[in-house]
Amino acid sequence: MQIITDIPPLEAHWGCAFVPTMGALHDGHRSLIRLAAAQGRPVLVSIFVNPAQFAAHEDLGSYPRTLERDLECAAGDGATAVFVPDVDVVYPQSEPLAAIPLPNVGSEPALEDAFRPHFFAGVCGVVARLFDLVRPSVAVFGEKDWQQLKVIEAMVRSEPPRWGDIQILSGATVREDDGLAMSSRNIYLDEEQRHRALALFRALSVSQGLSVVEAEALMQQELSKSLLEIDYAVVRDAETLGPVCDGPRRGLIAATLDGIRLIDNMPV
Ligand code: PAF
Numbered sequence: 001m002q003i004i005t006d007i008p009p010l011e012a013h014w015g016c017a018f019v020p021t022m023g024a025l026h027d028g029h030r031s032l033i034r035l036a037a038a039q040g041r042p043v044l045v046s047i048f049v050n051p052a053q054f055a056a057h058e059d060l061g062s063y064p065r066t067l068e069r070d071l072e073c074a075a076g077d078g079a080t081a082v083f084v085p086d087v088d089v090v091y092p093q094s095e096p097l098a099a100i101p102l103p104n105v106g107s108e109p110a111l112e113d114a115f116r117p118h119f120f121a122g123v124c125g126v127v128a129r130l131f132d133l134v135r136p137s138v139a140v141f142g143e144k145d146w147q148q149l150k151v152i153e154a155m156v157r158s159e160p161p162r163w164g165d166i167q168i169l170s171g172a173t174v175r176e177d178d179g180l181a182m183s184s185r186n187i188y189l190d191e192e193q194r195h196r197a198l199a200l201f202r203a204l205s206v207s208q209g210l211s212v213v214e215a216e217a218l219m220q221q222e223l224s225k226s227l228l229e230i231d232y233a234v235v236r237d238a239e240t241l242g243p244v245c246d247g248p249r250r251g252l253i254a255a256t257l258d259g260i261r262l263i264d265n266m267p268v
Helices: 008-013 027-037 067-076 119-134 143-158 184-188 191-197 199-206 212-225
Strands: 002-004 017-021 043-047 081-083 138-142 167-171 229-237 249-257 260-267
Touching (some): 002 008, 017 119, 027 043, 143 249, 191 199, 191 249, 191 260
Antiparallel strands (some): 249 260
């Protein structure tokens, strides 16, 4: 497996199946790499902890960094190459990157966009830059970050000449045996917090098939019982993330547990 830190060697991988990550790879990421490998193309994984998507008070400094193990996992799951750029390769000072207009699904639903107002500008900026450098045929994102997935899909649709050839694939959320959605931030949880964090999975599970009002009330109840501070616990249209219509619905939760912010979602 090739390890790339600079831009010129990326050209040999144009047309690949691409899995952008921030490292600290867990089984969720690993399933995305395997999904990419199943596309019958060379697989390029990027590992870059993107400062632009963290607010000043967030965990950029302490975000888990496990490069050696990540490289082993990527190789084991079928990656052909891993791109591990420094910040100035992604954000060259000599060539400031143009801001990417945020699609409505990244600015209107009052979900992550409201609670992490810097987040989607940072994500779209880095994903646009990576897409332009890597020029993938396929790019794979996890459903765990459902709003992010919808934002990337809309971003790609918004500029067909630039990104129209990129097929966005999504990989289902991978869960621990008891239902906790895998996340790089789960390592912050001690045993007691890990147990309380299961409230997200329970809340989404008990909401299946209920009316929006009932589901949202039950989710709030379940999260509050485990003393989580709720940012949102809502049922929305799965595509627009606006109010539910006739189409598929998605339950979406973000809540903080002793300062550790967790998100999860499920069809409901
Ligand atoms: O989901 C993530 O890990 C990140 O937001 C991404 C897409 C790699 C951009 O930094």
